[in-house]
Amino acid sequence: MSRFWSDHIHALQPYVPGEQPKQNLLKLNTNEHAYGPSPKVLEAIAAVTNDRLRLYPPYDSAALIAAIADLHQVGTDQVFLGNGSDEVLAHVFNTLFLRDNRPLLMPDITYSFYKTYCRFFGVPSELQPLADDYTITVSDYTRPRDVAPAAIIFANPNAPTGIALGLDDIAAIAQANPDSAIVVDEAYVDFGAQSAAALLGQYDNIVVIHTLSKSYALAGLRVGYALANPEVVAGLQRVKDSFNSYPLDTLAQAGALAAIQDRSYFDEKRAAIMQSREQLTAALRSLGFQVLPSKTNFVFARHEQVDAKHIHQALRDHGILVRHFNQPRIEQFLRITIGTPEQCATLLTALRDILSVQS
Structure with missing residues (x-):
């Protein structure tokens, strides 16, 4: 606390992200990509790492916006860029x-940053269970x-349920609320779900949010965008x-452009993660x-007999970090990021050891 703070700062309750450990742990808690970015991303970043960094970046991000518009088959005036999808959400x-x-309106169990932004911006909310x-x-x-609601927001696939x-169903929500923005946060959509971007031509109240942090393995660059009608x-x-x-x-502009353009790498690694997800689920x-049935790069799971908090700590003792949400309705679930096949095997070995002690 400081006497120099603005009045509203005292009441803020900041979002708490997943732990970023300093020690050497197998990190399966923040849904980062298992394989890393395309080599072409690293080449593109290296190519612009020179004395031109003394200049401001392209103000209009024209090349990247054109690539995103082409990817989703929308106009360039329907693309909005930001420093990660969280910043895009803040502007939304x-x-x-x-x-x-x-x-x-939003689900009671969903991405917890929505509640943080409601407090920050003074947005009244109604939770739908x-x-x-x-x-x-x-x-x-x-x-x-x-x-009528000012807007409706939900993650699709939902987080942390997957x-x-x-x-x-999304079309039905949009049609029933023509004067409300329907914001569909699609951070994980590339891992098996359908994008509401396909509905933009029919419903001018739909806003779709994407990030390159998950399926493009660019969490460290901070690139996100919205797709919406030009007025929005x-x-x-x-x-x-x-x-x-x-x-x-x-x-970020150079790396993001290279990632979007390397479709073969994107498709190959996305398919590998989805295959590992099904194997880990079984x-x-x-x-x-x-x-729970997941269309993301994580699974949401609870054991029928063993307390989630115990498993969470026991996994940490085995050098493995997963996410535990200590909140009503989901306190017995663990969210586990899909790692490489070797990382998933390490996780399963640890779980067998932990559960054998409990039996």
């Missing part, structure tokens, strides 16, 4: 969610309301340019875990 909250004190099987209940978002909603993008740009007129640095179930 500021641009679209502060409307006559109308509520923001997930069903008993941890799926989103679509009717909670389509039923008539006395006050469960994906189909495009028909113009509003996001107006807010961004009032905050920071240069969204991405030179290295192995965990054979050990007595319930594993």
